[in-house]
Amino acid sequence: MQVKDFNLKQTLECGQCFNFEQIYSGASDEPEICEYKYIVVHAKRMLVVSQKGTELCFENATDEDIRKIWVPYFDLDRDYSEIKESIIKADERLRPVIEEYYGIRILNQEFVETLISFIISQNSNIPRIKKTIRALSERYGNEIGEYEGKKYYSFPELSELDKISEENFRELKTGFRALYLRCAVDAMKGGGINEAALKGMSFQEAKERLCTIKGVGDKVANCVLLFGLGFRGAFPVDVWIKRVMQKLYVPDEARAERLSEKGMEIFGEYGGYAQQYLFVFARNMR
DNA sequence: TCCCAGGTAGATC
DNA sequence: GATCTACATGGG
Numbered sequence: 103m104q105v106k107d108f109n110l111k112q113t114l115e116c117g118q119c120f121n122f123e124q125i126y127s128g129a130s131d132e133p134e135i136c137e138y139k140y141i142v143v144h145a146k147r148m149l150v151v152s153q154k155g156t157e158l159c160f161e162n163a164t165d166e167d168i169r170k171i172w173v174p175y176f177d178l179d180r181d182y183s184e185i186k187e188s189i190i191k192a193d194e195r196l197r198p199v200i201e202e203y204y205g206i207r208i209l210n211q212e213f214v215e216t217l218i219s220f221i222i223s224q225n226s227n228i229p230r231i232k233k234t235i236r237a238l239s240e241r242y243g244n245e246i247g248e249y250e251g252k253k254y255y256s257f258p259e260l261s262e263l264d265k266i267s268e269e270n271f272r273e274l275k276t277g278f279r280a281l282y283l284r285c286a287v288d289a290m291k292g293g294g295i296n297e298a299a300l301k302g303m304s305f306q307e308a309k310e311r312l313c314t315i316k317g318v319g320d321k322v323a324n325c326v327l328l329f330g331l332g333f334r335g336a337f338p339v340d341v342w343i344k345r346v347m348q349k350l351y352v353p354d355e356a357r358a359e360r361l362s363e364k365g366m367e368i369f370g371e372y373g374g375y376a377q378q379y380l381f382v383f384a385r386n387m388r
Numbered sequence: 389t390c391c392c393a394g395g396t397a398g399a400t401c
Numbered sequence: 402g403a404t405c406t407a408c409a410t411g412g413g
Contacts, residue, residue, distance in 0.1 A: 225408080225409090225410095226409095226410080226411090227411085227412080229411090229412085230410075230411060230412085233411095234410095272409090275409080275410060275411085276409080276410090277408070277409025277410055278407085278408040278409055278410095279408090279409080280409090356403085356404095357402095357403085
């Protein structure tokens, strides 16, 4: 299918998701001639997906899956021109980043996977986060496909996660996060954390509820709200966002939570999108 | 060996 | 309240 404002590489590799693998990358990053192929694991499916220019190809998906699973996952139903205009209107300095990273979209990920993944992400780095999630899926998920001799596994569903003890989580090299992961699973198994209920709450309410989980603070809660619950105004603040927010807007503010609120004030309902562009801005700023 | 990695909880000032 | 530090692990 033809796509605009979409780049597979930028979308997958901007740090919002971890359950994918690059199979092929062409030489150029130019929009018209870019060429990539990835394996993406989501919703108990293994997708082989490639992009060449503005042509996006779901190589092994049924039409029904494309419509019901993959178009929503990649957020392809949404018109990004208005989003971009709104962000540039809020701050003209972001125009160059938005033009360069024209193809970042915010994925609609599964709630359980998002919560678990971002607990794993704390004080870690992307290669290791991906490795841990792969190990977790291999050990407790199900085989869902094979590509060039390599097997792929679904992210474990809640009932499967519930079989994993804190000790088992430790065996997956999650370190001090093992306790947090076990607490999160308990919370989702009748401990007050319910996807439908969270979606029905206000942003503030849902964030506070998520933060009742031991090991979930403001940053992880914002990521879960943004990537796993559809709160597009959410504004996660990590070290990079902290730096860029201080540089551009509030030099004297050191509290991450206040910087998050500030971001939401500046960009409103598009806070989450702005945050993604600011993230690449910050990483290029050095 | 030391430092850092898309943080958080708990202690201390 | 703001600031400091331990927390596991792996890679540069």
